Amino acid sequence: MEPTTGDLTDPLINHADGQLFLHEAFKIIVEDVLCKGTDVKEKVCEWREPEELARLLDLELREKGEPQENLLQRVRDVAKYSIKTSHPRFFNQQFAGVDYHSLAGRFLSEALNTNLFTYEVAPVFVLMEAEVLRGLRALVGWTEGDGLFCPGGSTSNMYAMNLARYRLYPEVKSQGLRSLPQLTVFTSPESHYSVKKGAAFMGFGMDNVILVKVDDGGRMIPEDLDEKIELSKSQGAVPFLVSCTSGTTVQGAFDPLDLIADVCDKHKLWLHVDAAWGGSVLFSKKHSHLMKGVHRANSVAWNPHKMLVAGLQCSVLLLKDTTDLLKKCHCANATYLFQQDKFYDVNLDIGDKSVQCSRKVDCLKLWLMWKAVGSAGLEQRVDKAFLHARYVVDQMKKREGFQLLGDPQFVNVCFWFIPPSLRGKEKNADYQNKLAKVAPVIKERMMKQGTMMVGYQPLGDRVNFFRITILSPLVSQKDMDFFLDEIERLGNDL
């Protein structure tokens, strides 16, 4: 190291200047993102081709900094060309809308900028995370247990796999998979792709994810599960985990948990419930029956950043386990972080439960929102989303040109729009081909005009259809009506 030189008397950042900038940026955020961005008279998106957008944004990072006015203009530009995911006409993903209490919690988390690994640096959040997990576990039906906020449902699904194999073969942690028998995972073809990704990442291999048949609505068939498990055993493999879905990504199907739990009991398998999308029904007295039997699971993944509008990222893994499996499975006992001679109860240093080291504070936003509206308020939102979905379905049945994939179980409404030119032509040889091309064109038009956003996809042998997911507490019936009118407007000439 060279000797001390240079001026060390002043810090490099001036608080007054910085706070002034923050104030100005805050004003833009409120005006452009929260006001204009939720105004139905404004666009959902300002579509630009990538080359043009790159030019407009002037993204290049340079040697020299820029004046504050430039930077504020950049804040405006980022807001302008970003998708308004809180807009009442954004139906494109499993998140939408904005909750102001959650957003305040997110700003506070960002300003406090701490790390959820020890009580020392995150006293408030260690306790708060535990309380939020407790509250969510109570909805599952567990008075005890464990859990963790994860950077997403995909990660939670991986954790479940790791815990299940560790429970069966604790030596896997030190010795790896090589000395173990072939391990197989069971899930439905309509489950989220993260089950397969996880199996690859964790060394099981995607081929060891065995797909169990579903019924027409996309629900796993327990009898087929039982048969597939028997078959896998007879081939010398060791089935170890069933990953059910509560609220599948596309159709919103709920696997029959109680019947599947019977099969898992019979074969002594770990039952994981991927409720990333559907978990929020547990807030609703009316709809929680969709997850009947969930208390029999070993683990549940649930994303409050989806239906509860908590803001990305907010995702939990919940565990029934009370034997400290999470910590045993993941700990590395780093002495620089988890000193055992601390002056407080080191069980509060929860970081070693995680495979992350730094872990963002994702509990505050959910906690503050929950405090603000109560379980009753969250229940009301869930119930209302169901009502909106029901309303859309009812309207679709009344309108020519909308054909449902099936009667929705949840807030996903999957449908084809059949333009006038194709109506009554179902028997034509090229009907399916032509129908497959409808959704992409309507989608392109809506994006370029910026009027709304909704996604489409094929599923198995069903060609491209739209999936509208209705969850935002900011929408009302007239947004549903607009949606239907707009699909017709955009597609009637096709």
Place this chain on the structure above:
Amino acid sequence: MEPTTGDLTDPLINHADGQLFLHEAFKIIVEDVLCKGTDVKEKVCEWREPEELARLLDLELREKGEPQENLLQRVRDVAKYSIKTSHPRFFNQQFAGVDYHSLAGRFLSEALNTNLFTYEVAPVFVLMEAEVLRGLRALVGWTEGDGLFCPGGSTSNMYAMNLARYRLYPEVKSQGLRSLPQLTVFTSPESHYSVKKGAAFMGFGMDNVILVKVDDGGRMIPEDLDEKIELSKSQGAVPFLVSCTSGTTVQGAFDPLDLIADVCDKHKLWLHVDAAWGGSVLFSKKHSHLMKGVHRANSVAWNPHKMLVAGLQCSVLLLKDTTDLLKKCHCANATYLFQQDKFYDVNLDIGDKSVQCSRKVDCLKLWLMWKAVGSAGLEQRVDKAFLHARYVVDQMKKREGFQLLGDPQFVNVCFWFIPPSLRGKEKNADYQNKLAKVAPVIKERMMKQGTMMVGYQPLGDRVNFFRITILSPLVSQKDMDFFLDEIERLGNDL
């Protein structure tokens, strides 16, 4: 589904009320977190025993919501009892300080609440992430390549392992590890624990992480690496990855990359550089020599949320690869998200490169900060942190009672405080035992008085010592002086 009932005319959230709350919360954040929280006349922490803190915070989640005034008081309470990580006397972790441009970027990301998987929902951020990764890769010395923002350095380290094994055995993705030979990873005992955690999580097993000897400063010894690789081969294993560290967590050591790259070349191993902590030296013309040879690596993990003060989480994986390995290794081709018949170039839909599905926008905060101060501004911060560390070291040498572990290579300064009662007693049989107890007591006192925060740990046979990490652009020389005085004040009677 039941029929439509209930009132669907009004949304459940009122924007005016919500924005009013957000304004009030913003004021509290500025006042309590950013002003008081960075004021040296205020405490770094308000220590409370967990039971008392839980009572003060009233964490319980209830059926009914609360009035706005209550909620604002909760915002105040969370701020009050949280650690002030931006305070100039917070030296406890590898993050500290606040950058207002980054913070504005974080607020904007939170308000825009989108997901980095497709161009469709994140047009600005798909392009921006690519540009930031390009800028960081340029510092590594790569004009081409690939990369991804990850939820932390631990995750990036895991990705590197997955890519390295996939390059060697692409069939691992479908078939898993069972049919492969025993795979071994090489790293130093001073590397971050995430290498071991990753090896367990990904099915290699921790025992297959082979520890290479380090010199006194904590740097990996290339000759020992070569020998350990040969030994592992002779035992029938297949060495496949070396994980070097640029800036070890405790000592801040930089492994000699050029020499290690030679060994990797010889054995055709993937060279991963964990520069989560030290990567920021690449901004500095003066100090980038510490990572000489980094361009020869296959992958680099780097956390701008640490030394660059970008805010948690901000972490990248950088790759030299130009063959789309990242996507090939991780893709699952989910048709509901990555439709191939979109109206724009679907290569912009980068989500399938990741094992996450939802992925937070972590690039904006870094981009805006970089735009604000330029590469030159970031260089200045890095250089200044080195100067501060040098200053502290110089002062310690002048003061009785401070004993350095060694001459720091980086901004970690590791030292024992030897209280007067122990000075000159180095030969006593119980000296090490007594010395080991000093740091925990000083730590307890500083936390309870709230005057500052710094961490301690043992390392190998070296008993508890303090590690101060100096990185915040908010500190100045008087904070360093305060630090030294305060350690003396707290420890002189021990």
